[in-house]
Amino acid sequence: MTLKKTLLFPSYLPSIASFAAMVQHEVIWEVSGNYQKQSLRNRAYITNDRGIHSLTIPVQGKGELSHRRSYDQIPIDNSQPWQRTHWRTLQTAYRTSPFFEYYEQDLEPLFTHSHDYLLAYNLEVIKIICGCLQIPFSENHTTVFEKE
Numbered sequence: 001m002t003l004k005k006t007l008l009f010p011s012y013l014p015s016i017a018s019f020a021a022m023v024q025h026e027v028i029w030e031v032s033g034n035y036q037k038q039s040l041r042n043r044a045y046i047t048n049d050r051g052i053h054s055l056t057i058p059v060q061g062k063g064e065l066s067h068r069r070s071y072d073q074i075p076i077d078n079s080q081p082w083q084r085t086h087w088r089t090l091q092t093a094y095r096t097s098p099f100f101e102y103y104e105q106d107l108e109p110l111f112t113h114s115h116d117y118l119l120a121y122n123l124e125v126i127k128i129i130c131g132c133l134q135i136p137f138s139e140n141h142t143t144v145f146e147k148e
Helices: 016-024 082-094 100-107 118-133
Strands: 005-008 026-029 043-048 051-056
Touching: 005 016, 016 118, 043 082, 051 082, 082 100, 100 118
Parallel strands: 005 026
Antiparallel strands: 043 051
16 A cells, blocks of 8 residues: 655654654655744643643854755754753653653653754654554655745
8 A cells, every 4th residue: 555645844752643644654754944033933822730731942143144044954952952942841741641651761761961963963853752662663754945
């Protein structure tokens, strides 16, 4: 059976809908487009006991026309302790959830090792989560950006 192809932007901690699309379609990662500020490329939303909580990866070059740079050229600002903050937030929100302890060891390195570029980091996050969920990770990606 041939799967229908779908184009996805690699986002930070993608939604369940994104993972459902990965199961149901052949995914091609859109990696050639420009970075879009205030998008899911560098932010994620989780739910905890206080409601919806935003997690944002700081990027370098704010105000320097970063929205006109290619997504793969956006450096992460590692001068801020964002990884530690995100990991502690995830632990606090989900440590008592069923099965978190089974995935914690796989996820922790994403928040303890430094990463240089947003696109590479997001793809690594998705690849690790796909491994945890036993979903095949697609290595297919675009080589040029084509506006519809």
